[in-house]
Amino acid sequence: MSERPEDDAWLARxxxxxxxxxxxxxxxxxxxxxQVVIKVKGYFVVDGWFAFGAVFGFLSCLLMVLVAKxxxxxxxRDQEYYQEQDDA
Amino acid sequence: MLSLLPPxxxxxxxxxxxxxxKGHWRSAVLLxxxxxxxxxxxxxxxxxxxxxxxxxxxxxxxEGSALRRLFATIFALMAFVGGxxxxxxxxxxxxxxxxxxxxGAIGVCFAGDLITLFLFWELMALFSTVIVWCGGTPxxxxxxxxxxxxxxxxxxxxxxxxxxxxxxxxSLEIRPMLADNFDHWMILIGILINAAAPPLSxxxxxxxxxxxPTGSVFLSAFTTKTAVLALILLFPGEPIxxxxxxxxxxxxxIYALLENDxxxxxxxxxxxQVGFMVCAVGIGTELALNGAAAHAFAHIIYKALLxxxxxxxxxxxxxxxxxxxxxxxxxxxxxxxxxIIGALSISSFPLTSGFTTKSMISQAAADGGMATVYxxxxxxxxxxxxxxxIKFPWFVFFQKDSGLRPKDAPWNMGAAMVIFSALCLLIGIxxxxxxxxxxxxxxxxxxxxxxxxxxxxxxxxxxxAFFLLLPxxxxxxxxxxxxxxxxxxxxFRVGSAIYNASSMAGRDIEQGLRDLVARLRExxxxxxxxxxxxxxxxxxxxxxxxxxxxxxxxxxxxAYMVAYFV
Numbered sequence: 022m023s024e025r026p027e028d029d030a031w032l033a034r035x036x037x038x039x040x041x042x043x044x045x046x047x048x049x050x051x052x053x054x055x056q057v058v059i060k061v062k063g064y065f066v067v068d069g070w071f072a073f074g075a076v077f078g079f080l081s082c083l084l085m086v087l088v089a090k091x092x093x094x095x096x097x098r099d100q101e102y103y104q105e106q107d108d109a
Numbered sequence: 110m111l112s113l114l115p116p117x118x119x120x121x122x123x124x125x126x127x128x129x130x131k132g133h134w135r136s137a138v139l140l141x142x143x144x145x146x147x148x149x150x151x152x153x154x155x156x157x158x159x160x161x162x163x164x165x166x167x168x169x170x171x172e173g174s175a176l177r178r179l180f181a182t183i184f185a186l187m188a189f190v191g192g193x194x195x196x197x198x199x200x201x202x203x204x205x206x207x208x209x210x211x212x213g214a215i216g217v218c219f220a221g222d223l224i225t226l227f228l229f230w231e232l233m234a235l236f237s238t239v240i241v242w243c244g245g246t247p248x249x250x251x252x253x254x255x256x257x258x259x260x261x262x263x264x265x266x267x268x269x270x271x272x273x274x275x276x277x278x279x280s281l282e283i284r285p286m287l288a289d290n291f292d293h294w295m296i297l298i299g300i301l302i303n304a305a306a307p308p309l310s311x312x313x314x315x316x317x318x319x320x321x322p323t324g325s326v327f328l329s330a331f332t333t334k335t336a337v338l339a340l341i342l343l344f345p346g347e348p349i350x351x352x353x354x355x356x357x358x359x360x361x362x363i364y365a366l367l368e369n370d371x372x373x374x375x376x377x378x379x380x381x382q383v384g385f386m387v388c389a390v391g392i393g394t395e396l397a398l399n400g401a402a403a404h405a406f407a408h409i410i411y412k413a414l415l416x417x418x419x420x421x422x423x424x425x426x427x428x429x430x431x432x433x434x435x436x437x438x439x440x441x442x443x444x445x446x447x448x449i450i451g452a453l454s455i456s457s458f459p460l461t462s463g464f465t466t467k468s469m470i471s472q473a474a475a476d477g478g479m480a481t482v483y484x485x486x487x488x489x490x491x492x493x494x495x496x497x498x499i500k501f502p503w504f505v506f507f508q509k510d511s512g513l514r515p516k517d518a519p520w521n522m523g524a525a526m527v528i529f530s531a532l533c534l535l536i537g538i539x540x541x542x543x544x545x546x547x548x549x550x551x552x553x554x555x556x557x558x559x560x561x562x563x564x565x566x567x568x569x570x571x572x573x574a575f576f577l578l579l580p581x582x583x584x585x586x587x588x589x590x591x592x593x594x595x596x597x598x599x600x601f602r603v604g605s606a607i608y609n610a611s612s613m614a615g616r617d618i619e620q621g622l623r624d625l626v627a628r629l630r631e632x633x634x635x636x637x638x639x640x641x642x643x644x645x646x647x648x649x650x651x652x653x654x655x656x657x658x659x660x661x662x663x664x665x666x667x668a669y670m671v672a673y674f675v
Contacts, residue, residue, distance in 0.1 A: 029510075030438070030439045032438065032507070033436070033439075033510065045569075045572075045573075048569060049569055049570065049573060052562065052565045052566045052569055053566065055562055056562060056566075059558045059559055059562050060559050061559040061560075061562055061563045062557075062559045062560070064475035064483060065475075065480045065483065065484070068483075068484075068487070068563070072566065073563075073566075074562070074563040074564070074565075074566030074567040074570070075566040075567070075569075075570040076570075077484075077487065077488070077491070077567065078491040078566060078567035078568065078569075078570040078571045078574070079570040079571065079573060079574050081487075081488035081491045081492065081571075082491050082492065082495045082570075082571045082574035082575065082578070083574055083578065084488075085362055085363065085366065085488075085492050085495065086366060086495070086574070086578045086581055086582065087581075088363060089362075089363045089366035089367055090581055092363060092367070093367050093587075093589070095590075096367065096589040096590045096591075097367060097585065097587040097588070097589055097590075098587060098588055098589070098590055099586070099587060099588075100369070100586050100587055100588050102588060102590075103588075103597060103598075106597070106598050106601070
């Protein structure tokens with residue numbers, strides 16, 4: 022492990038992470054703005070709307086993470102669960 | 110001469126030779142047998158080219174078509190690259206089992222009748238179980254037994270269906286059917302068990318991650334994809350498969366999101382990806398079946414690639430839990446890059462193989478006017494990026510610094526990963542070259558500006574969602590219960606309850622019998638017992654006076670005589 026952040030790998034330095042985030046936001050913005058020029062063919066009307074892919078992608082991920090979280094409360098067990106069942 | 114031999118047998122002979130050969134000879138067989146098989150695969154002409162008598166049936170072990178050759182090609186290729194990945198590290202019996210397993214898969218590809226299909230199907234079940242056992246841990250042994258039970262059960266169900274079809278139609282031919290009678294349902298269920306379809310999906314994520322780093326690479330490729338091929342051959346356009354597929358897609362995403370073990374994340378995403386293929390077979394149009402076949406081909410490559418990169422991590426660090434890993438990109442650049450290429454491919458990022466194959470399936474849903482399926486597939490594509498595309502590389506190679514500084518992959522593992530990474534990119538960048546090998550002629554165009562933009566939005570914003578929701582996805586030292594809980598725990602509990610109840614009832618009955626015997630003994634002692642003196646004798650054991658006795662005899666004889674005359 023490195024003592025000072027600037028000794029660590031480039032990717033792990035806080036300054037580069039800040040830079041990568043800025044670049045990521047820029048690319049995100051670009052993919053949405055590009056829809057002004059490039060027409061997205063909608064097979065079912067709504068999927069041709071402006072920024073539909075972005076909103077749909079984000080929201081479905083949000084929904085899936087929340088559903089997984091909720092199911093996790095019911096389904097998650099300690100990693101030794103089955104061994105303990107066998108011993109019981 | 111060699112071209113008359115079914116390709117599966119070439120690989121099987123290779124598998125048999127691996128054991129007795131040593132050193133360079135073994136390595137030579139390991140690398141040459143799959144390549145020879147690959148060559149033989151491409152010599153198989155269309156139609157049935159071999160008919161043999163077998164137990165009074167006539168079987169057709171060699172029937173070719175573009176679809177069959179496509180699957181056999183990727184299986185042979187997989188055996189080669191898997192062999193390259195494994196040959197310096199795996200034990201000989203794991204390698205031999207891997208090749209025998211692959212030969213079973215190739216045998217299924219060219220099976221012209223249901224008996225041949227069944228025989229190779231069981232060959233796969235047998236040797237894949239051995240590979241699970243090669244994990245070598247007690248957990249691997251137990252998982253292998255559960256795996257074997259599931260697949261033998263699937264095999265029995267499949268066989269019931271095959272026998273039913275033969276009895277009712279007199280034909281063993283492999284031809285498209287629908288799930289419209291008992292026999293066909295049995296065949297469908299038998300195949301779906303191998304495809305890890307619900308409710309029996311749990312075996313896959315249970316067994317695969319317990320195998321060795323090299324074994325999981327073999328396991329990831331064959332069983333589920335031969336099931337997809339069998340579905341394409343036997344049940345194209347069976348509507349129920351659409352929803353079975355959609356369920357598998359969602360199941361894979363949710364369980365992978367909950368999972369902590371890196372290889373188990375990949376196992377769940379096999380179910381997810383096979384779901385796309387099963388759904389496509391259900392849609393059943395030419396484009397959809399092309400999509401299913403193409404996606405199976407691409408999937409084997411990038412999934413093996415992902416398991417290879419995870420395997421290198423397990424091989425070098427002995428760890429596979431996300432909570433123990435992280436920051437490995439510093440010392441494992443090659444493994445990281447290959448893992449990322451695999452992850453981008455599974456997420457169907459443009460310029461990777463996933464994009465050019467999976468988008469055919471979405472397109473088929475759109476062409477068929479299936480709005481719900483189309484939007485679910487789009488949401489699932491976002492979800493795949495979330496659960497495998499980012500989650501796997503992020504937690505293994507980046508996230509925190511775990512302090513681990515393992516060496517990068519050994520040369521042969523690195524070479525195997527580079528070959529498959531290159532194939533992921535080639536199929537992604539030059540899809541038309543690949544499309545000509547698909548079962549149906551197609552003029553499908555993968556890259557249209559609008560479509561690429563739509564998927565970029567979808568995927569990049571899922572990426573945003575991942576990083577914003579990271580606090581919600583904190584890794585925990587947990588496993589997730591699945592349907593197999595029903596027999597691993599619930600059935601066991603019911604069984605022990607019945608055992609306890611019956612042993613308690615048994616104890617009661619035994620006690621009751623003992624009481625009865627004691628009471629009978631007491632009764633007989635009271636009435637028949639012989640004591641020391643007259644007073645302690647039982648009622649029926651007392652002695653009578655001679656006079657009383659003769660008087661009673663006289664009375665009896667008189668009564669008898671009276672009765673005689675009357």
